[in-house]
Amino acid sequence: MAERDGDQVEMALIVADRFGLSPACLEPLITLCSADWHHAHEGVVSALGTLRSPASVRxxxxxxxxxxxxxxxDDSRAMGVKAVWALRRTPGPEAEEALWGLLASGSGDVREAAAKGLRSRGVSESEGT
Known part of the structure; x- marks a missing residue:
């Protein structure tokens, strides 16, 4: 990250996928979410989904x-949908609140994934109205 090298980020994510992630990876992954100098955001989403930490909700x-x-x-919004699925697997009320927010404001595919995510958590869409 210090070198802002997107290739190194992609390689690190491949290694992490192969050998696993530790909780120590959480903060660097969260930082990478808003970095615009790499093209590995989908890999970051997958890694955060694996860690399932409420700290990653925002x-x-x-x-x-x-x-x-x-x-x-990408009209199908694959990265956005993957982020919703990661939220779905993240425990805690913050993740559920984020799903409600995406249901209200997300694009079509993201909104649909948020609705499915809420249902998978046992929440009815009518509960939010």
């Missing part, structure tokens, strides 16, 4: 809403 919500320039072509 970062995941940001990635569910944000479309980096390099993903502007």
């Amino acid at each position: 970062a995941l919500q940001h990635l569910a809403d944000w479309v980096p320039d390099y993903l502007d072509y």
Whole structure:
């Protein structure tokens, strides 16, 4: 991260996927969520989804809403949907609140994923109205 080297970020995520993540990786991953100098945001989402930490909720919500320039072509919003699925697996009321927020404000695919995420947590969409 200090060198702002996107290739190194991608390689580190590959190694982490192969050998596992420790909780010590959480803060650097959260920092990478808002960094615009790399193209590995989907890998960051996957890593945060693996860690399932309530501390990552704001970062995941940001990635569910944000479309980096390099993903502007992706009308299906794959990164946003992946971020919603990571939120779905994250315990705690903060994650549920984030899903409600995405249900209200997200794009079509993200909104649909948020609705499914809430249902998977045993929450009815009518409970939020």
